[in-house]
Amino acid sequence: MRQGGLVSPFPSARERLANGTISRPAIEWEQRYRRTVIASDTITTALVVGAIGDFFGARDAANWHEKWGILAFGTELLVLGALAVSRSWAPAVLGQGAEEFRRLGRSLFTATVVLALGGIALTSRNIKLWVFVAIPTIALVTMTSRYLLRLWLHRQRKEGRCLRPVLAAGSPATVRDLITRTRSFPHLGWRVDGVCTTDGLGIEDDRLDGVPVVGRLSDVANHVRRDGYRVVAVTPDPHWSPDRLRRLAWNLEGSDAEMIVAPVLMEVAGPRLHVDAVLGIPLLRVSMPAFTGGRRAIKGVVDWMGAAILLLLFAPLMAFVGLLVLLDSRGGVFYRQRRVGKDGREFTILKFRTMVTGAHGARAELAERNEGAGPLFKLRRDPRVTRVGAVLRRYSIDELPQLFNVLTGSMSLVGPRPPLPEESAAYGPDIRRRLLVKPGLTGLWQISGRSDLPWDEAVRLDLRYVEDWSLALDTVILWKTLRAVLHGQGAY
Incomplete structure (x- = not known):
């Protein structure tokens, strides 16, 4: 991006889109990484199931299909199905904090329960092997492979690759804090490529910590659709009323962007936050911290x-x-x-x-x-x-x-x-x-x-x-x- 004849070291999302760094409907690296994770989970599950079946069942090949084959195929299908249903392969969670492993663990626990109940219903005598050996081994192997893939992803991000272009929309002070945090923690995968403020101006007129100010807060949805941002980070600003946030969410529907709203009142995260609907009003319920129990x-x-x-x-x-x-x-x-x-x-x-x-x-x-x-x-x-x-x-x-x-x-x-x-x-x-x-x-x-x-x-x-x-x-x-x-x- 040129400013007064100079080339900016922070090109906008529009320039990255033109240069091929950003592609619609999703960034290419996100698609590749997701396919890699799915392939890794599928292959590791198949290898574990095959190894257990071979070790425990190959000695009696005459009844392999009757005794082991159905359970082996059913276990693999059940695990992969649970991963898909729980959205463990969603791009938004891959490589993002503990949520990825939480969904993975929840999927495998669900598969274990369903498999155990199915074995009881079918009075299978061999179900214990798959419940107590196969799925725990699958959990160990898949979590290890996911962790290794995440290490690779984090190394790429520290080198400036595999980052999701972010449009930050809020007051200059809160956006500046967000820019500082994303640069300090590149492994999180965010790169602020554009900023929208109330008046369309930054601290340095048309820039904010080197990031171009591309427009006003009222123009956020237009910039997202035109420039291919993957994340819209809404930071505190008096402009953001409940009605305006709701309309922004509506206007972003159908785009590839994920809308994320920073909390305004208190810095609380994790299991203490719950979203409840009371009388049709979405309320953020904050439970008390657990010091006993x-x-x-x-x-x-x-x-x-x-x-x-x-x-x-x-x-x-x-x-x-x-x-x-x-x-x-x-x-x-x-x-x-x-x-x-x-x-x-x-x-x-x-x-x-x-x-x-x-x-x-x-x-x-x-x-x-x-x-x-x-x-x-x-x-x-x-x-x-x-x-x-x-x-x-x-x-x-x-x-x-x-x-x-x-x-x-x-x-x-x-x-x-x-x-x-x-x-x-x-x-x-x-x-x-x-x-x-x-x-x-x-x-x-x-x-x-x-x-x-x-x-x-x-x-x-x-x-x-x-x-x-x-x-x-x-x-x-x-x-x-x-x-x-x-x-x-x-x-x-």
Whole structure:
């Protein structure tokens, strides 16, 4: 796009459409990726079913078709049908957060129930194999293949490919925040290519953070149909009345664009949000965060069992690390420190010692070199850290003894970062909400940059976890923690 004889580094969606980057009725990469996912699910399901049938049924080939063939074919057909019915292959969910795996899990659970009921109705004696072996194996293999495909997709997006062109419509301030977030998190797959504002002007007249302002809010639908945007992101602005939003949704019908409206009143997401129709009026119902009850009891059981299993698995490694700590420098194996837990109760946290003896006393001398965010004290090159300690910190091995804290109930596997008493004493009422739940061995802060995060962002992530906690979110965080630990980003 030319502005005053210069070529803009941010071409509009119209130019990308002309250059072949955007194609109607859908972006080509979306179609290819969807076909790849469908092929992957179909092939992996067929391979699992074939392998199980061959392993358990090939010894008695005489009754293969009678005993195994119908169940094998029926299991595969049932799984693929459940995936299709639950819209697990919808482009809007592929590569987008936990919803993709939630739909996949729901589909496989449905297939399991239907298969079990069908086996009972037909009095099949071989149904247990397919219910308790075949479908769990299919779940493991398909989720792994989906995850590998998602890693590939995220790498493509970080290189500027496989992005969905977005038209942002709202006030300049809220649109600017959206542009900043999409550029900071390219793996989400959004690229703001155009902006509509109330008066058709941006902060730099015809541009907003380098993105062209293509028109007014009243012209959004026309620009979408003409320029091929795939997402219309509506951000807060006084212009957006319920009637105007409804008419925009009507005008977008028949296009390939997905309309997404940012919440205005509060930043809440996940299972706490419910849409209800009351007297014909759509209402967004926000349920209270769950700090007690059945789900919390399940979380406690998972914490205890998970900590016990991990301690058994890591026992040889922890013994070896303890020996290295003793040989590297004078002092004990463990470092004990007071931290603040749930409801403000203090407890003693355990870590492998990573600093020289008397390191806490030398902190005052290094205060001017502090690189930590907010009240945190951090140094990228802390002279108090030992050689072994630097390696332990980089890969978070020094935190393994905290599994004992999880086992005794003072911590959880997933939760907010446990603060020091002096940090907690400086908390305002808002930040103190972090103390409504147990602190965690890992959390959103762990998978989002750790010590590299600004203080405000670390607090926001902790509060988001407290407000939107769910078992599914815990599972995603635990899964992503492994990658964050291996990369070592923000660990020092």
